[in-house]
Amino acid sequence: MxxxxxxxxxxxxxxxxxxxxxxxxxxxxxxxxxxxxxxxxxxxxxxxxxxxxxxxxxxxxxxxxxxxxxxxxxxxxxxxxxxxxxxxxxxxxxxxxxxxxxxxxxxxxxxxAKDALANYTTLFENQSQKWINCENSISKVPDAIWNHWQERLYLERLERKTDAIKEILSHTNNDWEGALFVMLLRAFGTKVNGDSFQSLAEHIDFTVIRKCAQEPFRLEALLLGVGGLLPEDSVDSYVLQLQGEYEFVHHKFQLETEGILPIQFFKLRPDNFPTIRLSQLAMLYYTIPGLFQKLMHVEKLSDFYDILNVQASTYWDTHYSFSTLQKKRVKKLSKSFIDLLLINTIIPIKFAYSQYTGKEETDTILDFITAIKSEQNSIIKKYNEIRPKTESALHSQALIQLKTTYCSENRCLQCAVGNWLIGK
Structure with missing residues (x-):
């Protein structure tokens, strides 16, 4: 008991x-x-x-x-x-x-009632042998309850992300454009370099980004230089130009690089190499002036894809890193990568900003996330084995919230699934 x-x-x-x-x-x-x-x-x-x-x-x-x-x-x-x-x-x-x-x-x-006690006992028995407590019975929960609970879980996850956004805002003097930059840079770093890219963002005041964004080469040099990715002994003419540009902006803006976490290439697919991602981000801020406001005013999902349809600078058509020449290939943001940006960064900050401005956009947010294809990871795969039908990003985000916040913490009694199974 x-x-x-x-x-x-x-x-x-x-x-x-x-x-x-x-x-x-x-x-x-x-x-x-x-x-x-x-x-x-x-x-x-x-x-x-x-x-x-x-x-x-x-x-x-x-x-x-x-x-x-x-x-x-x-x-x-x-x-x-x-x-x-x-x-x-x-x-x-x-x-x-x-x-x-x-x-x-x-x-x-x-x-x-004896049935409720028996259901409770069954739910929590043999915990060490189960992935989640209800894995043998979750498929019995009616669709109406399951679907409503997933929507609530997704909104709960958004609220948690809103708290994280507020923390970032406290370090950007409530500058929403600056907060978006920090969040985007973290997202462009993916799982491997997320912390490193965020520490890079936190070492560059966004006023510097605004001033450099009119010249993509300068912005690329700034990001690669502050990230410590410019080789010191290269004879590559592009690298030498980047070094010269970085020395200029470093001196002009008195940039501080001490404390930035090391950026990794190890175990990354080439498309996720930090050189490629930083060049793509530089081109995004150059191509879309007023990026934050444009993203916040999007009303159709397709407009997000139009805004984020950018590619790395032409040097990277034949490179993934500075050391090796590769077969020519344009390095555009893929749809799957844009989906991750929307799921983890842009939609959450749009939700948080709508709360900040007093606008109610929950229905629009739900429409956006429902139209994006489900993520694929070990958590989603396992849920689909015990209760199939994870179709949209709302479902996948809800299941991640369910597993990390409820199932792994044995919070079955605060979960709609657990409540139904005990009281059925």
């Missing part, structure tokens, strides 16, 4: 509450369950109950056994003086406040 199961039973009235009585057989009428408290103190604040003929307003504390009240030292803690009902699974001892008045106790096991 877990205490959060008792919280679930109380919060959602998953017991025969109309028949509830205290351990001394006094009828209990629940007028208001109270507000669930996830911090220190009683578990539910501001409940209203009638116990016998007396109405009470106060807090509710929940334990597995009554004796946990003393095990946790509540009898000496003034935060628990206003507890009007002690809800337990098993009553094993009477408890008293500091003034020696008895606290009424409700023993829940007398009022919980």
């Amino acid at each position: 877990r205490e959060d199961f008792l919280h679930y039973l109380w919060k959602y009235k998953k017991f025969a509450f109309a028949k509830a009585k205290t351990t001394i057989n006094t009828p209990i009428t629940i007028i208001k369950l109270g507000e669930h408290n996830h911090l220190a103190g009683p578990d539910f604040f501001n409940a209203r109950l009638s116990i016998g003929d007396q109405e009470w307003a106060g807090n509710v504390e929940i334990h597995i056994k009554s004796s946990d009240w003393y095990a946790h030292g509540h009898e000496t803690d003034s935060a628990y003086d206003n507890v009007v009902l002690h809800v337990v699974w098993e009553h094993d001892i009477d408890i008293f406040r500091k003034d020696n008045t008895a606290i009424p106790t409700l023993q829940l096991k007398d009022y919980v």
Whole structure:
């Protein structure tokens, strides 16, 4: 038995509450369950109950056994003086406040349906042998519940990303263009170089980017130079030109490069080489003046692809790095890469900006994300084995949120799937 199961039973009235009585057989009428408290103190604040003929307003504390009240030292803690009902699974001892008045106790096991208890036990048994607790039963959840829960999970994930965006804004003096630059640079770094590219972005004030964006060669030299990617002993004429340009902007803007995380090439596919990605980003800011505002005003998904339809500078048509000449191939942003930019960076910042400006764009955001094809990774693959039909990026993002925030944390009782499986 877990205490959060008792919280679930109380919060959602998953017991025969109309028949509830205290351990001394006094009828209990629940007028208001109270507000669930996830911090220190009683578990539910501001409940209203009638116990016998007396109405009470106060807090509710929940334990597995009554004796946990003393095990946790509540009898000496003034935060628990206003507890009007002690809800337990098993009553094993009477408890008293500091003034020696008895606290009424409700023993829940007398009022919980056997089916609900059996479903709960089944859900959490053999955890070490399962990928997620409900892997053998998730396919039974009705589509209506499953689809609604996925939409809620996606919005929850967006809210979490909004918190991360606010943190970036706090370092850019609330400059949304600067925040987008940091986020885009991190995204262009992909999983391998995301942290390194973000540290690069955080070492360049966005005012410098604005000034250099009118000349793509200068912006490319700036990014490659600050990233430490310009070879020192090259005789390549393009490299020598980049070095000269970087020395100029480094001196002009007094750039600080100490503390930038090393950028890696190891285990990267050539299209994700940092040289290619930084050149593409430079061309994006050169090609699309006022990039932030253009992205924020997009109303059709196809417009995103038009804006992000850029390629690295012509030098990179025959190179992936400075060291080796390659067969000519234009290095454009692929649709799959643009999709990742939309999913992880552009749509989240558009959502956060709509909140900031007081505009309601949730429906538009949901339309965008639903029109993008699902991501493919180990989490999505595994969910598709136990409950197929992950079609859009809304589904894949929702499943990532589900796995990392609920399944891996055993938060089944806060999950719509777990709630349905226990109460069905």
